[in-house]
Amino acid sequence: MYAQMIKTAGTGVKSPEEMTEEERRFQARVDANEKIEPKDWMPEDYRKTLIRQIGQHAHSEIVGQLPEGNWITRAPTLERKAILLAKVQDEAGHGLYLYCAAETLGVSRDELTEQLLSGKMKYSSIFNYPTLTWADMGAVGWLVDGAAIMNQVPLQRTSFGPYSRAMIRICKEESFHQRQGYDIMMKMAQGTPAQKKMAQDALNRFWYPSLMMFGPSDKDSVHSAQSMAWKIKMNTNDELRQKFVDQTVPQADYLGLTVPDDHLTWNEERGHYDFSEPDWSEFYDVLKGNGPCNVDRLTARREAWAEGQWVRDAMLAHARKKAATKVAAE
Amino acid sequence: MTRDQALFEFLCRMGDNTLILGHRVSEWCGHAPVLEEDIALANTALDLIGQTQLWLGLAGEVEGEGRDADKLAFHRDAWDFRNLLLVEMPNGDFGRTLMRQFLFDAWHTILLGRLMTSSEPRVAEIAEKASKEAAYHLERSADTVVSLGDGTEESHARMQAALDYLWPYVGEMFVADAVDQAMAEEGIAPDPASLRPEYDALLGRVLKEATLIIPDSHFAHKGGRDGRMHSEHLGHLLTQMQWLQRAYPDARW
Ligand SMILES: [Fe+2]
Numbered sequence: 028m029y030a031q032m033i034k035t036a037g038t039g040v041k042s043p044e045e046m047t048e049e050e051r052r053f054q055a056r057v058d059a060n061e062k063i064e065p066k067d068w069m070p071e072d073y074r075k076t077l078i079r080q081i082g083q084h085a086h087s088e089i090v091g092q093l094p095e096g097n098w099i100t101r102a103p104t105l106e107r108k109a110i111l112l113a114k115v116q117d118e119a120g121h122g123l124y125l126y127c128a129a130e131t132l133g134v135s136r137d138e139l140t141e142q143l144l145s146g147k148m149k150y151s152s153i154f155n156y157p158t159l160t161w162a163d164m165g166a167v168g169w170l171v172d173g174a175a176i177m178n179q180v181p182l183q184r185t186s187f188g189p190y191s192r193a194m195i196r197i198c199k200e201e202s203f204h205q206r207q208g209y210d211i212m213m214k215m216a217q218g219t220p221a222q223k224k225m226a227q228d229a230l231n232r233f234w235y236p237s238l239m240m241f242g243p244s245d246k247d248s249v250h251s252a253q254s255m256a257w258k259i260k261m262n263t264n265d266e267l268r269q270k271f272v273d274q275t276v277p278q279a280d281y282l283g284l285t286v287p288d289d290h291l292t293w294n295e296e297r298g299h300y301d302f303s304e305p306d307w308s309e310f311y312d313v314l315k316g317n318g319p320c321n322v323d324r325l326t327a328r329r330e331a332w333a334e335g336q337w338v339r340d341a342m343l344a345h346a347r348k349k350a351a352t353k354v355a356a357e
Numbered sequence: 358m359t360r361d362q363a364l365f366e367f368l369c370r371m372g373d374n375t376l377i378l379g380h381r382v383s384e385w386c387g388h389a390p391v392l393e394e395d396i397a398l399a400n401t402a403l404d405l406i407g408q409t410q411l412w413l414g415l416a417g418e419v420e421g422e423g424r425d426a427d428k429l430a431f432h433r434d435a436w437d438f439r440n441l442l443l444v445e446m447p448n449g450d451f452g453r454t455l456m457r458q459f460l461f462d463a464w465h466t467i468l469l470g471r472l473m474t475s476s477e478p479r480v481a482e483i484a485e486k487a488s489k490e491a492a493y494h495l496e497r498s499a500d501t502v503v504s505l506g507d508g509t510e511e512s513h514a515r516m517q518a519a520l521d522y523l524w525p526y527v528g529e530m531f532v533a534d535a536v537d538q539a540m541a542e543e544g545i546a547p548d549p550a551s552l553r554p555e556y557d558a559l560l561g562r563v564l565k566e567a568t569l570i571i572p573d574s575h576f577a578h579k580g581g582r583d584g585r586m587h588s589e590h591l592g593h594l595l596t597q598m599q600w601l602q603r604a605y606p607d608a609r610w
């Protein structure tokens with residue numbers, strides 16, 4: 028999940044009696060699974076929450092290029108290099124669709140970017156972990172994209188039209204991302220002893236951070252209840268995390284890799300795996316900026332933005348000159 | 358030198374250009390000035406790597422010693438690389454990267470156009486596919502060179518500096534040796550010098566619109582396409598690109 032700990036604006040779910048007439052009509056449309064479009068009336072808190080959520084999601088796609096970009100120049104074969112390039116290019120494209128969806132809510136891409144760079148807006152905690160071996164390219168595709176898909180598939184049905192449409196486009200590409208990741212893991216897990224070691228090490232390092240992607244338990248949160256009533260959040264964090272564990276454990280077994288959790292057991296009664304919670308104090312540390320790569324990731328983005336200033340200025344200046352010559356010629 | 362030996366050399370030149378430039382361009386991933394440029398650069402790198410697979414794949418086939426494209430890419434040392442010095446030059450700022458791309462794309466497009474009528478059908482086939490991509494790269498890089506050259510005072514100065522820095526690496530594209538003569542005689546590839554008039558015309562047009570001045574010098578650094586003397590930069594690039602294959606030679610990826 029690329030949107031974590033999104034603070035829902037407002038005071039929680041209102042009863043129909045507490046709602047204004049407009050709010051009641053809006054909620055009825057959401058309940059009837061109608062799509063809300065940018066020009067439609069919407070509660071201010073709905074708009075604000077969506078900007079936070081879509082913005083954070085977009086930022087995650089952008090910062091998410093970095094850990095994988097880290098291996099493009101070291102990819103071990105031409106085909107792997109091409110696949111990884113295509114994948115990272117897709118992620119940049121996802122960022123673009125999402126910024127466009129956010130723009131329909133009245134916030135510009137530049138404004139959102141400034142908020143990312145100033146630290147006011149966050150991106151997913153997962154991208155603050157380093158990619159240390161080639162097997163990490165497998166683990167990221169398999170686990171990180173896998174967790175993202177868990178969250179994004181239900182969001183295809185979200186109430187806000189542009190967000191829903193962006194999710195539909197993105198989900199098509201995400202399944203390719205997960206497959207290529209699993210394919211790398213398979214090659215590594217069935218490879219030489221050194222490759223197997225890399226594969227297990229990657230799973231060890233990425234398992235708990237992947238579970239953290241869903242955010243801490245929110246089943247009793249009033250904010251989550253409001254987001255769910257608005258259908259911009261479709262499941263609780265725990266539901267999605269459980270689904271992810273249930274899907275992933277058999278895949279790890281198939282690879283012959285061990286999930287780093289001594290308490291992991293199949294619970295016949297529940298029909299789900301029981302598993303250990305990640306270390307939530309580590310999660311909060313990462314959110315506060317103390318993850319292993321927070322500083323590097325933000326620095327990379329800030330430098331790219333600052334060093335690109337002259338390019339953006341020049342492109343704008345040139346476009347203006349061209350427009351002026353066109354007017355003069357008319 | 359037999360026909361196939363010359364053809365192998367020629368194919369390595371084609372494939373090494375796209376391999377090394379593709380690598381350089383991919384270094385930008387996640388660091389471009391705007392999102393659209395990040396996407397475009399990744400796309401360019403992706404096309405170039407795809408072309409590399411075709412050229413080096415065919416090179417291995419022609420050589421007939423069981424080397425495939427990966428073997429050629431990851432298991433040769435610098436002196437066996439046959440790329441132009443231009444493409445191994447470090448990225449520098451975004452302006453220099455795009456200027457290098459433009460100087461290459463202009464030549465690449467013209468060359469691929471000629472190769473489409475090569476007497477060697479396998480060469481013509483690759484050229485046909487690659488030329489569509491190259492035409493798109495050229496459109497983009499030329500547009501960007503124009504916008505940045507004719508943008509602000511700062512961007513103009515940066516682009517002029519990029520052109521001045523890269524200009525001595527342009528001449529190598531047009532110098533013929535025994536390999537080129539053999540290719541021309543067989544009708545496989547054109548004489549490199551024959552591409553120059555069209556290249557100069559194209560450059561003149563775009564750089565004029567970009568308000569940039571082509572340096573008044575014909576001096577050319579050479580040594581890339583015949584492998585005689587690469588720059589110091591290539592070795593560093595290879596240490597990164599080839600590291601996994603070299604460190605784990607018995608692994609399959
Ligand atoms: Fe994505």
Ligand SMILES: [Fe+2]
Pocket residue numbers: 088091118171172175
């Ligand atoms: Fe992703």
Ligand SMILES: [Fe+2]
Pocket residue numbers: 118172200201204
């Ligand atoms: Fe993805």
